[in-house]
Amino acid sequence: MTVEAGVSVAKRVVGGSFLLEDLTPDDVFTPEDLSEEQRQVASTATSFAEEKILAQAEAIEEKDFAVTRELMRELGELGLLGVDVPEEYGGLAMDKITSAIVADNLSVSGGFSVTLGAHCTIGTMPLVWYGTHEQKAKYLPKLASGEWIAAYALSESSAGSDAMNIRTRAKLSEDGKHYVLNGEKMWISNAGFADLFTVFAKIDGEQFSAFLIERGTPGLSVGAEEHKLGIRGSSTCPLVLEDCRVPVENLLGTAGKGHHIAFNILNVGRYKLAAGTLGGMRFAFRNGVRYAKERVAFGKPIATFGLIQEKIADSAAAIYATESAVYRVVGAIDAALADLNHDSATYAQDVQKRIEEFAVECSILKVLGSEALERVADHALQIHGGYGYVEEYPAERSYRDSRINRIFEGTNEINRLIATGFMIKRAVAGTLPLMPAIKKVMDEVMAGPGERVSYDGPMAAERALLASAKKLALFTSGAASQRFGNDLGEQQEVMGALADILIETLTMESCILRAEKQRKANAPGVKLAKYYAMRAFRVIETAAERVLGAVAEGDMLRTQMTIFRRLAKHEPANAVILGREIAAAMVEAGRYRI
Amino acid sequence: MKIIVAIKQVPERDARIRIDSGNKWIDLEDVEFSMNESDAYALEEALQLKEAHGGEVIVVSAGPERAGKTIREALAKGADRAIHLQSSDETELAAYDALGVARLLAASIQDEKADLVLTGLQSDDLGLGQTGVILAELLGLPHASLILKIEVAGNGLKVLRELEDGWFQHIELATPAVLTIQSGNTKLRYATLMGIKKAKTKEVRVIAVADLVASDPSLKPTAPSVVLDQVKLPHKQRSTQLLGGSPAEAAAALVEKLQFEVRVI
Numbered sequence: 104m105t106v107e108a109g110v111s112v113a114k115r116v117v118g119g120s121f122l123l124e125d126l127t128p129d130d131v132f133t134p135e136d137l138s139e140e141q142r143q144v145a146s147t148a149t150s151f152a153e154e155k156i157l158a159q160a161e162a163i164e165e166k167d168f169a170v171t172r173e174l175m176r177e178l179g180e181l182g183l184l185g186v187d188v189p190e191e192y193g194g195l196a197m198d199k200i201t202s203a204i205v206a207d208n209l210s211v212s213g214g215f216s217v218t219l220g221a222h223c224t225i226g227t228m229p230l231v232w233y234g235t236h237e238q239k240a241k242y243l244p245k246l247a248s249g250e251w252i253a254a255y256a257l258s259e260s261s262a263g264s265d266a267m268n269i270r271t272r273a274k275l276s277e278d279g280k281h282y283v284l285n286g287e288k289m290w291i292s293n294a295g296f297a298d299l300f301t302v303f304a305k306i307d308g309e310q311f312s313a314f315l316i317e318r319g320t321p322g323l324s325v326g327a328e329e330h331k332l333g334i335r336g337s338s339t340c341p342l343v344l345e346d347c348r349v350p351v352e353n354l355l356g357t358a359g360k361g362h363h364i365a366f367n368i369l370n371v372g373r374y375k376l377a378a379g380t381l382g383g384m385r386f387a388f389r390n391g392v393r394y395a396k397e398r399v400a401f402g403k404p405i406a407t408f409g410l411i412q413e414k415i416a417d418s419a420a421a422i423y424a425t426e427s428a429v430y431r432v433v434g435a436i437d438a439a440l441a442d443l444n445h446d447s448a449t450y451a452q453d454v455q456k457r458i459e460e461f462a463v464e465c466s467i468l469k470v471l472g473s474e475a476l477e478r479v480a481d482h483a484l485q486i487h488g489g490y491g492y493v494e495e496y497p498a499e500r501s502y503r504d505s506r507i508n509r510i511f512e513g514t515n516e517i518n519r520l521i522a523t524g525f526m527i528k529r530a531v532a533g534t535l536p537l538m539p540a541i542k543k544v545m546d547e548v549m550a551g552p553g554e555r556v557s558y559d560g561p562m563a564a565e566r567a568l569l570a571s572a573k574k575l576a577l578f579t580s581g582a583a584s585q586r587f588g589n590d591l592g593e594q595q596e597v598m599g600a601l602a603d604i605l606i607e608t609l610t611m612e613s614c615i616l617r618a619e620k621q622r623k624a625n626a627p628g629v630k631l632a633k634y635y636a637m638r639a640f641r642v643i644e645t646a647a648e649r650v651l652g653a654v655a656e657g658d659m660l661r662t663q664m665t666i667f668r669r670l671a672k673h674e675p676a677n678a679v680i681l682g683r684e685i686a687a688a689m690v691e692a693g694r695y696r697i
Numbered sequence: 698m699k700i701i702v703a704i705k706q707v708p709e710r711d712a713r714i715r716i717d718s719g720n721k722w723i724d725l726e727d728v729e730f731s732m733n734e735s736d737a738y739a740l741e742e743a744l745q746l747k748e749a750h751g752g753e754v755i756v757v758s759a760g761p762e763r764a765g766k767t768i769r770e771a772l773a774k775g776a777d778r779a780i781h782l783q784s785s786d787e788t789e790l791a792a793y794d795a796l797g798v799a800r801l802l803a804a805s806i807q808d809e810k811a812d813l814v815l816t817g818l819q820s821d822d823l824g825l826g827q828t829g830v831i832l833a834e835l836l837g838l839p840h841a842s843l844i845l846k847i848e849v850a851g852n853g854l855k856v857l858r859e860l861e862d863g864w865f866q867h868i869e870l871a872t873p874a875v876l877t878i879q880s881g882n883t884k885l886r887y888a889t890l891m892g893i894k895k896a897k898t899k900e901v902r903v904i905a906v907a908d909l910v911a912s913d914p915s916l917k918p919t920a921p922s923v924v925l926d927q928v929k930l931p932h933k934q935r936s937t938q939l940l941g942g943s944p945a946e947a948a949a950a951l952v953e954k955l956q957f958e959v960r961v962i
Contacts, residue, residue, distance in 0.1 A: 139766055139769060140893055140894070140896075140897070142766075143769070143770060143773055143888055143893045143896075144890060144893060146770075146888070147887045147888050147889070147890070147893070150887055151887060180889070181887055181889045181890060182889050182890030182891050183890060185890070186890065195890050195891065195894060197890065197894075691713075692711075692713070693711075696713075
């Protein structure tokens with residue numbers, strides 16, 4: 104397996120270290136750093152999305168799966184389904200940035216993106232990472248070419264977020280040649296037409312394991328299509344396994360170790376989902392902006408009105424911020440994978456371990472991307488007024504399609520708990536020196552008001568906000584740990600608020616570093632980064648207050664609020680003027696353009 | 698068949714266009730570039746001919762270092778190798794008119810002895826529509842312009858040429874020849890990921906304009922026959938015209954306007 108040499112331009116940072124490290128712009132990967140080759144891949148994906156997927160949007164939406172399969176086959180021919188597949192099995196084995204670019208730029212139809220994501224990520228990656236040579240040789244070339252479509256079957260009617268609780272059972276047949284599976288699966292994307300299913304079941308009710316099951320295997324039946332709020336172009340059905348006999352050679356990975364597959368795949372699923380939300384956001388945004396330019400009210404295009412411009416600016420900043428965070432994290436993952444030996448027998452495990460190191464960031468991206476998409480889609484609909492509420496305009500579909508992203512690949516509630524929970528786990532285990540950092544901030548704030556650090560450059564004010572955000576993150580984490588100790592994990596609302604602080608700190612920093620990397624005070628990104636930083640800080644303030652209110656009372660609370668106010672002290676920039684300027688540039692372009 | 702395709706890198710269609718301070722050209726800062734549209738169709742024709750009849754496709758492009766991106770895009774789509782006639786900066790080629798550029802191109806591809814040279818009909822930036830035709834003259838080859846379709850017939854070619862008002866002309870001509878290609882008759886392929894990966898290993902011969910001129914002083918820029926005096930953005934204006942008469946008369950007037958004024962039907 105070969106990976107492009109020299110694609111990594113980011114510093115090798117430790118996963119989860121963003122609260123501790125102060126990075127320079129050159130340490131991070133930004134969308135502006137895409138290599139020429141990566142830009143070409145983006146161009147192929149964008150053209151395909153515009154000319155092929157959008158052209159078939161109606162047929163896709165009406166579940167004309169022949170169209171979907173044909174598009175998948177064409178994508179396979181172009182190599183777009185094989186980015187993460189090793190070359191010896193018909194793939195291209197390209198870097199993770201390229202993989203994110205494909206998910207990003209192909210996303211113009213929520214339904215089709217789900218088909219694509221289910222196939223390429225959760226459908227194909229288990230096989231890439233855990234398959235034997237025989238399994239990979241048999242199935243991967245067909246999946247990479249789009250001849251076969253893959254699905255991933257983990258959830259059940261009573262096991263979703265608590266995936267380990269599945270009831271599907273597997274039992275080795277008496278002759279030892281088959282596993283016999285019984286149970287049911289729910290919400291299986293691609294089930295209606297998939298050729299290969301990765302199905303999770305417990306052997307003898309105990310050993311959590313994964314199996315590769317081909318369509319048509321006796322005992323496997325696919326139920327009726329669900330009637331969904333959105334992503335109607337995708338197939339979602341239940342599966343029923345009734346004495347389904349699966350050859351023993353189709354056990355994927357080791358019996359009893361299926362949870363490794365389930366969890367490790369999800370990290371990739373999460374950053375790829377976030378990458379996919381970018382395409383969805385740009386699409387919804389473009390429709391909103393175009394409508395705002397055309398629609399005249401009170402004798403003027405509505406794009407000239409401040410409250411419409413505010414929605415345009417907020418959306419553009421959300422796209423910029425998500426781009427910044429996604430490409431920064433995926434760039435960091437590529438940098439972490441860069442020195443692995445592809446010929447090593449443990450390569451697949453090594454890759455997963457390195458990606459797992461970024462589990463906090465992957466969860467953050469998932470929440471960030473899904474909620475940013477929802478906001479952008481909501482703004483686009485609102486700009487359309489009544490026309491946004493009817494099917495004739497694409498805003499309605501974007502709005503409905505966006506909603507699922509907060510649910511699958513781990514609900515945003517689960518992902519918030521993971522983000523904070525993993526961070527605390529690492530702090531306790533000492534794998535990340537968070538405890539000393541918290542102690543330092545606590546000592547500092549207890550010592551009273553110190554001298555404020557001043558920053559230079561076009562992002563000086565935002566740098567100051569970022570420094571405050573990091574301190575607030577450490578301060579509130581410290582306060583919450585002191586109050587709840589080992590029980591903090593049970594305080595979900597506090598964990599959620601801490602996650603909000605983590606999410607916005609990482610994102611704000613990614614925006615600032617990206618804008619600074621453009622090295623031009625008038626670069627379009629500078630305004631977007633400033634705009635987003637203001638919003639991020641408001642979210643952080645609100646979340647910090649929520650944490651402090653829950654962990655202290657009386658004098659203690661008063662002291663902590665004094666510290667909070669000192670840390671959060673800043674003068675607001677003029678978001679109104681900035682928003683108008685951002686909106687004007689986007690309206691001129693008629694789309695998201697920086 | 699050995700086919701040479703001349704391609705030009707031009708500002709992207711929806712690039713943010715600003716006039717530079719000298720009013721002589723656009724400000725190239727922050728402008729994204731892409732392959733000239735009709736050149737992309739020329740490349741597509743060449744690749745299809747190669748797929749059907751075998752041979753080699755070589756792209757040639759004159760431009761600064763940034764044009765390398767467009768060259769590699771052509772290689773990713775399937776061209777076998779490339780010649781980059783590289784100018785040292787953004788201004789070196791501006792001293793040449795269409796004749797001068799065609800001379801440089803001719804000098805750089807002369808030794809290839811290609812069976813067919815294709816160019817786009819015209820560039821999307823300057824739109825002179827002359828380079829291909831002059832190139833034919835300089836290479837001493839027959840040419841045909843506005844070509845929509847190329848077929849191999851016997852030892853030569855059968856081509857379809859677009860005339861005005863929906864008329865077409867079928868022409869047979871011998872090779873070697875030069876054809877300038879009209880956009881829109883076929884579907885452009887996408888670069889495959891495998892093509893993109895392989896493009897890096899393909900040969901790009903870089904010829905510096907200065908070196909070419911040093912080897913043949915007749916290629917030095919002479920006083921250009923055409924000078925770009927001033928560029929300006931089109932004045933945006935909106936006007937509404939009410940078509941009177943009966944509905945039938947208004948419809949007829951509308952059709953005429955759409956057909957001959959706006960030329961959209």
